[in-house]
Amino acid sequence: MINIAIVDDNTAFLQEMKQNIEACKEFTADMVCDTYCSGADFLQADCGAYQLAILDMQMAGMGGYEIAQKLREKNENAVIAFVSGVVLPEPEHFRVQPYRYLLKSADIDERMRDIGELLLETKRRSRREVAEVVSDGEAWRVPVGSILYIEKTKRGSRLTVEAGAAGGRKTLQSNERLEDWYAQLCAQGFEYAHTSYIVNLRAVTKIMQNELTMSNGDRLGISRTCSKKFHQSFSLYFHKKYKRGAKE
Template sequence: MAIAVFRVMIVEDEQPILDLMKRLVEQHPLLELAGSFTSAAEALYAFEALKLDAAFLDIEMPRVGGIELAEKLRAVDDNLQIVFTTAYPEYAIEAFRVSAVDYLVKPVAADEIERVVARLAKNHSRRKERSTVQAEELFVRCMGTFETRGLDGSLIKWPTRKTEELFAYFLVYPNRLAGKWQLADLLWPDLEEERALHNVHNSVYRLKKALKEASIAIDLTHTNEGYYMRLTPGFSDLTSFRDFLRRTAIIDHRNAHEGETHFRMYQGPLFGGKDYVWSAGVTAELAGQYASLTRMLVSFHRRSGDDAAAKKTLCAYLTHVPLDAEMNGELLQLYLAHGEQDRFRHHYARYLEQLEQELGVGPAEEIKRLAEQIE
């Protein structure tokens, strides 16, 4: 198991104490000093670019004190772990008002840094566990299959196919109004309007009943215009996956574990390829998000010097999207860079065969050039 190394910054307005803190942090094998500042304004300006795990903040600073700075930093990154430094222990109670991990009394000693690092590691471990538990407790799986389980773990048996499809629509478009006439037209396009609308009402009733019998509490409200289903990100793999991609622009050591968890959630096309006419665009969008997550993870592994993990990620992706030219090219380049010629030849031959069988075409020129390097 990899040991977490925490990127930290120090904010301290007294230079001698700042120098001492820098030495203590730099000497600890589980701390990486990302930045040090003598004012809150400088620290706040640089904060987002530093990608921090924790911050050591002096409580007593002019203009903006450590507690106010902590509140501003936590407003940007709620996961940031805060450690205060102070010459006055009576500030400790106020410090914990902003959920500080710990506080250090000046002058700070090495054994106190050790205590703080232990707490940082414990909190980090708890967050990873919560992320894993959330993934395991999903009620609904939509990627590569479509199954809904009750609290007892048993599969829900839907009374009609249209009830299941209506639920699928709400899962794709949660937390927004679904117009009743829109649903009628989507699900029963061939029926007379009033009859189609009657079917919508009946299907909503059946949906609520099925979920209630499975002990799944859900907020599905009826308005004059239509229906509104409120869902949390953790309700399904789809909502969780989309939420993670919405708030993630880059994978780094802070969110890599969560990224890997969501990467593994993707097990194939939306709803297992069920032929819902209205879902084709969303299926393509989800596939694009999966490719984007793959790129971010591969980039993170390569920046970290872990090409083995990058190759593993690419191989997993290609089991779902075997003809992706970009990802095949990336994997072949890695095989070439590490002198794995047998693996290169085996993968290249299989890729050529799949291209011919599925599309009747050959590989892109850049991939041909890679192959020429080992022939």
């Protein structure tokens, strides 16, 4: 499922943009488009679950840039588009990495072209963020960010995931070897804490020399063999995250 949000205090424009998006040839059955009349309403919803956010730059109370800053705290990979009638891009706006600027005055052909490109980019990022977990007789597609850690088992591996990521299940069995999962996910912030499991660095809430705590409360040991590389990877990952957050 790909979730799209439009945030604008002009209700007429909200409905017009929603209709344009749903009429675009790149809009598919697995997409849902929601509208919000204020930044506060959007942020009170589960804003981090939206893969595409189209934000009006000028609204009463909270403008698009401020909303985008808060969205980035919850979703680093969301596609953000700013829309405005008059506001031009400012250097600080690029700190939240907007993908496109849309003008309300643009003709319909230009708008539909921009919407199509936004949807294509959102699909591309969503494919990259979903892991396919296959086991005997069943298959799951779960967000990569919802995977807390992956353990080696006799017949493949076991994934521990966030609540709600796979229905009511907390773990998923997989036919893939741990080594194969690491090859897929190392570039997305997964690292060996032990030769028998890899962890999602984003899901680590506390770390000590020989132990870490995950966001679900699970405590995992850091083996002597993996300790040096794990701590280096952890420091590097959060240094990058801190620098990105400081710019926002």
